[in-house]
Amino acid sequence: MTFSEENYLKSIYSLQKDSPKGVSTTILAQYLESKPASVTEMIKKLDEKGLVLYQPYQGVLLNKNGELVALKVIRKHRLWETFLAKKLDFSWDEIHDVAEQLEHIKSDKLIKELDRFLGFPTHDPHGDPIPDEQGNVIKVEKKQVSQLIPGETGTCVGVNDTSSSFLQFLDQQNIKLGAVIEIVHLQDFDKSMTVRIDGRELLLSQIATENIYVKL
Amino acid sequence: MTFSEENYLKSIYSLQKDSPKGVSTTILAQYLESKPASVTEMIKKLDEKGLVLYQPYQGVLLNKNGELVALKVIRKHRLWETFLAKKLDFSWDEIHDVAEQLEHIKSDKLIKELDRFLGFPTHDPHGDPIPDEQGNVIKVEKKQVSQLIPGETGTCVGVNDTSSSFLQFLDQQNIKLGAVIEIVHLQDFDKSMTVRIDGRELLLSQIATENIYVKL
DNA sequence: AAATAAGTTTAGGCAAACCTAAAAAATATA
DNA sequence: TATATTTTTTAGGTTTGCCTAAACTTATTT
Numbered sequence: 001m002t003f004s005e006e007n008y009l010k011s012i013y014s015l016q017k018d019s020p021k022g023v024s025t026t027i028l029a030q031y032l033e034s035k036p037a038s039v040t041e042m043i044k045k046l047d048e049k050g051l052v053l054y055q056p057y058q059g060v061l062l063n064k065n066g067e068l069v070a071l072k073v074i075r076k077h078r079l080w081e082t083f084l085a086k087k088l089d090f091s092w093d094e095i096h097d098v099a100e101q102l103e104h105i106k107s108d109k110l111i112k113e114l115d116r117f118l119g120f121p122t123h124d125p126h127g128d129p130i131p132d133e134q135g136n137v138i139k140v141e142k143k144q145v146s147q148l149i150p151g152e153t154g155t156c157v158g159v160n161d162t163s164s165s166f167l168q169f170l171d172q173q174n175i176k177l178g179a180v181i182e183i184v185h186l187q188d189f190d191k192s193m194t195v196r197i198d199g200r201e202l203l204l205s206q207i208a209t210e211n212i213y214v215k216l
Numbered sequence: 217m218t219f220s221e222e223n224y225l226k227s228i229y230s231l232q233k234d235s236p237k238g239v240s241t242t243i244l245a246q247y248l249e250s251k252p253a254s255v256t257e258m259i260k261k262l263d264e265k266g267l268v269l270y271q272p273y274q275g276v277l278l279n280k281n282g283e284l285v286a287l288k289v290i291r292k293h294r295l296w297e298t299f300l301a302k303k304l305d306f307s308w309d310e311i312h313d314v315a316e317q318l319e320h321i322k323s324d325k326l327i328k329e330l331d332r333f334l335g336f337p338t339h340d341p342h343g344d345p346i347p348d349e350q351g352n353v354i355k356v357e358k359k360q361v362s363q364l365i366p367g368e369t370g371t372c373v374g375v376n377d378t379s380s381s382f383l384q385f386l387d388q389q390n391i392k393l394g395a396v397i398e399i400v401h402l403q404d405f406d407k408s409m410t411v412r413i414d415g416r417e418l419l420l421s422q423i424a425t426e427n428i429y430v431k432l
Numbered sequence: 433a434a435a436t437a438a439g440t441t442t443a444g445g446c447a448a449a450c451c452t453a454a455a456a457a458a459t460a461t462a
Numbered sequence: 463t464a465t466a467t468t469t470t471t472t473a474g475g476t477t478t479g480c481c482t483a484a485a486c487t488t489a490t491t492t
Contacts, residue, residue, distance in 0.1 A: 004449065025470055038450055040471055045448095057457060057470060088329035098323045107314045113304035220479065241440055254480055256441055261478095273440060273487060 003104045006073045007032065008042050009051060012062050013070035022059020071135035077103040078124035078131075079114050085125035086118065093167035095125060127158025127177050127213065143216070145181060146191065146209035153182045154214025161211040170212075173202060181214055219320045222289045223248065224258050225267060226319075228278050229286035238275020287351035293319040294340035294347075295330050301341035302334065309383035311341060343374025343393050343429065359432070361397060362407065362425035369398045370430025377427040386428075389418060397430055 011031050015023045025036040025043075032039070047054040051066035062070060080102040084090040090098070112133075115121075122138060123129055129138045142157050156179045159170070170176075175197060184201060185194040191206040204212075227247050231239045241252040241259075248255070263270040267282035278286060296318040300306040306314070328349075331337075338354060339345055345354045358373050372395045375386070386392075391413060400417060401410040407422035420428075 002448075026468095034449095035451065036470065037452080037472080042449075044471095084326075088326070088333055090325070090329070094325065098321065098326050101321045101323070102318075105314065105317045107317070109306070109310065110300075110304070110314050113306070117304055218478075242438090250479095251481065252440065253442085253482080258479075260441095 001069065004042070005046065005049075005051075006069070006104055008039075008046060009062065009066050009070040010073050010077075012052065012060060013067065013074065016061055019059065020061075022055070022061055024059045028060070068135045071131040071137065073103050075131040075133075075135075076105070076111055078128060079111060079118065079121070081124045081126070082118050082121045082130070083114060091167075092125060092171060093164035096162055096164075123158075125177070126162055127156070140215060142213040144210050145183070145193065145195070145204065145212045145214055146206060148181075148183045148214070150183045150186055152216070153180060154216055155180055156212060157215045158213040159211055160213065166208075166211060169208070174198065175212065181212070217285065220258065221262065221265075221267075222285070222320055224255075224262060225278065225282050225286040226289045226293075228268065228276060229283065229290065232277055235275065236277075238271070238277055240275045244276070284351045287347040287353065289319050291347040291349070291351075292321070292327055294344060295327060295334065295337070297340045297342070298334050298337045298346070299330060307383075308341060308387060309380035312378055312380075339374075339393075341393070342378055343372070356431060358429040360426050361399070361409065361411070361420065361428045361430055362422060364399045364430070366399045366402055368432070369396060370432055371396055372428060373431045374429040375427055376429065382424075382427060385424070390414065391428065397428070 008028075011028060012023050015027060015031060019027065025039045028034075028043075029036045029039045043052060043054050043060045046052045046066065047060075051063065051069060052060050053063050054060045077099050080099040081095045084095045084098060085092070121130060129140065131137045140157060143154065144160075145154065148154055156175060156177055158177070159166070175181075179197055182196040183193055184196050187193065187203075191209075193204050193206075193209050194201055195204055224244075227244060228239050231243060231247060235243065241255045244250075244259075245252045245255045259268060259270050259276045262268045262282065263276075267279065267285060268276050269279050270276045293315050296315040297311045300311045300314060301308070337346055345356065347353045356373060359370065360376075361370065364370055372391060372393055374393070375382070391397075395413055398412040399409055400412050403409065407425075409420050409422075409425050410417055411420055
């Protein structure tokens with residue numbers, strides 16, 4: 001399994017939630033910052049290897065095999081993110097690029113020991129669940145802040161957008177995992193929200209409220 | 217800088233101590249488990265990049281630039297080895313292969329934080345010095361056990377051979393860094409030595425005594 | 433010094449993963 | 463439905479790093 005193959009499987013895994021009938025070549029190419037022609041080539045290879053279901057012009061989906069491989073990569077990615085945040089003092093937004101490299105290190109023992117060293121964490125620093133060795137993922141029912149109504153309260157359990165600009169914004173506003181968010185007011189015309197966090201009130205745009213997840 | 221380029225520079229660094237006039241294509245190919253023709257190609261590229269001194273048929277040597285890059289890779293390798301041994305309970309002989317992968321991760325912050333996390337170690341688990349950020353290496357004057365004479369005593373500070381078979385042998389004999397080794401007897405005909413470690417006497421072959429380093 | 437052996441480089445290929453441009457298929461629009 | 467647009471695939475190229483086989487240097491014998 002090459003780095004590139006692993007990245008394709010991981011990307012398909014992420015994208016197929018929103019495209020359950022098949023992830024299109026163009027979408028995948030955009031996600032991977034690559035070109036559709038390159039994607040076609042690679043998914044044909046992954047199909048021959050028995051990792052994905054590919055039907056020309058119909059997009060691609062992971063099969064059982066491919067999903068397991070993807071989940072193992074995601075497990076490694078999230079364990080490394082946890083290591084970087086908890087042990088090496090990396091901030092929310094610095095984690096991703098390095099974990100993107102570390103996730104491809106090949107050593108079963110390494111990932112087993114890392115898991116133990118970190119105390120068998122269940123979620124990474126962005127609130128995403130860490131799959132276990134068999135590829136099982138704990139599903140947390142979570143809502144976007146945008147789905148709450150004024151008066152409701154939620155606890156921040158994760159984010160959707162993990163771009164550094166968004167994560168830096170959250171840092172500045174002191175919005176962390178576990179933060180309690182209360183909806184004070186919904187501005188009707190642009191769907192922005194006034195929310196209370198740690199006693200402070202602040203305004204979040206619709207883009208922001210759609211990218212922050214809470215549990216009730 | 218690609219993985220492959222980094223491996224070449226690191227290998228040349230190791231080999232040029234024994235071949236100060238130039239590391240030959242064949243030696244380098246053997247060390248890298250590659251072929252002479254491949255090596256010629258790569259060192260020509262490294263020469264164009266201004267990292268090595270290459271004269272056709274005369275071998276290759278690192279220049280200042282190349283040496284600094286090599287030392288940075290070695291620094292990363294040895295810090296990761298230390299991490300694996302001290303934090304993840306890897307044994308002496310399991311460390312190398314994983315560190316060989318980890319050394320190529322690109323992130324200045326990562327290596328800086330790892331260094332801090334480990335308490336700024338000066339030596340790796342094999343007793344080799346860890347170069348600092350500027351590429352400075354502490355030189356320890358060390359002797360091979362084979363150079364000691366009966367009655368002399370030394371403290372184990374490192375090994376030469378890092379193959380897993382040798383390291384496993386040392387583990388079995390309970391020879392660790394810091395172990396005090398006293399030469400009891402030198403067998404003249406095969407240069408094997410009877411030594412005392414932790415009160416126990418044991419016999420080491422010449423191959424073994426040449427691959428264990430001690431300071432007096 | 434000439435012949436042989438050993439080591440090195442050059443030439444030509446291959447696989448992985450990417451690309452652009454052109455052709456083909458699917459989808460949308462008139 | 464026929465045409466236009468968008469999407470996808472195919473065809474042909476590029477780069478990196480490796481290979482084998484042949485040509486060429488250098489070193490060693492005799």
